[in-house]
Amino acid sequence: MRSKVRLLALIVILAVVLYPLVWMIGTSFKSPEEIASNIGLFPTDFTPGNFSEGWHKFDFVFGRFFLNSAMVAVLTVVGNTISCLLAAYALGRLRFRLRGFWFAIMIGTLLLPGHVLIIPQYILFRTLGWVGGDWPYLPLLVPHFLATEAFFVFLMVQFMRGIPRELDEAAVIDGASPYGVFRHVVLPLSRPALVTTAIFSFIWTWNDFFRQLVYLSDLKDYTAPVALTLFIDSTSESSVGPMFAMSLLSLVPVFLFFIAFQRLLVEGINTSGLKG
């Protein structure tokens, strides 16, 4: 009896939580007339018109913005996984002078709000000529190739601490250098942490807005989130459908990742959160 009440409560809460998402999907397929008149969740008549209208709404097709987003996200994944892995190996497995000091600094940067740095970084990148050129993505990407996302360094250090040290020692006795240990022991065994890092990097970068808003000023370079804000300016009734259609499309990659890696994502926040 009690478990039935509990189940019912959970289903009601879940329905409320998922309502906005379902409403978004339904509205994306409604014609402008139906958006104004039909307050139900789903259209009586599924129309894909919003998608083609949203796709061609601006001077560049929306696909271009998705490609820009994908490029930034993929390169960020590459940068984050490689650079954070290298840093984590040093901080988590090697014994070298001042290691404790650097580790403490890394922990300190974990909680550093990114907004504090945006202005001096902007000035720095502008001085280097990276802002507003033909390819304005360097300011978005270079920090990720320098392991500035401390969260991932921390995640991988935690993970590497779980790899038995005997494996390193055995390799060292066999004559392996620290580079050999990295290549043949730690790297292959760190695969789960690398995958978690890759997935979270992708989703966070795909959803990121603040930095992309700051650095991308030319329509041709816009990523999907920045392009989506263009819809808000045109607040007329008729643009709600296309706006929802493109918003929905922009969430599809995240949703696919969610379906494919649900377990890993849910477990990922646990391992990074509390326990190694």
Place this chain on the structure above:
Amino acid sequence: MTMAQMPVRPTEPAPPVPAAHRRGRVARRRRREDIAGYVFLSPWLLGLLGITAIPMLISLYLSFTDYSPLIPVTESNWIGLDNYRRMFTADPQYWHAVRVTVTFALIAVPLKLAAALGVALLLNKAMRGISAFRGLFYLPSLLGGSVALAIVWRSMFNGDGAFNSFLSIFGIEGKAWVNDPTWALPTLMLLAIWQFGAPMVIFLAGLKQVPIELYEAASVDGASAWRKFAHITLPMLSPVIFFNLVLETIHGFQGFTSAFVLSNGTGGPVDTTLMYTLRLYNAGFVELNMGYASAMAWVFLLVVGTITVVLFSTGRFWVHYSDSEER
């Protein structure tokens, strides 16, 4: 990703070493590890210096100048504490942003954690389909930070949005919530609370760690469900509550995307959703007053740092760590 797929080649065994050479070898190995440590650390060190530390110092310097990107750095003037003076005494919008941000954090964070804990407790009792539920509750945390979802939220709480359609079923007349000075901030908070799935997952993991014997012993003593919750669950869960509280508070202070989208970048209506980071963005990149924005950034850093320290020092009084747990 490609790195992870490299094949493992067995290492070649080293020739045996005479005992006399051992000590020299150990010293050499230690030096080699010293060098290797810095080789592996070098990208991070470069990032720490170039992307984090030096920009931080530059922004501290800029906060005492009237720097604007329209003029070269060398031509900006040292104006002492003027930026700070203006911020604290002559910029009502600044205090407005502080008030909005603090209100947001004080209300949205506890409610989000309460929702997370409540649903985690409901889910924790072993039952079928728990992982499906867990995943679906977690989904908003993945999507909620995006521009796309903020756009949906904005439309949902608009005059003709889904929320008012829902209210009309009960004969209640709604309003344009996002454009109402009283209701715009609660709408923004609701979007944050909606993403309770991430702390919920962490709560669930914490609940799994509570030894079942404690509950059994309490049942034998005839303790009520409420007493079990108050005297076993809450204390045992306090490290996890603490962790979520720190994380969500810091996160809450930094909300930018949803405030930007819901107010179309203005922080309106009448500045009621002007989060601190939004005010900072506008000062730096719209008004192009980067010296002033740097001062704001530094105050923000000091305040967030202080709050973190305060949370950690009060944590000593209410966070209970069992012996086996290291933190």
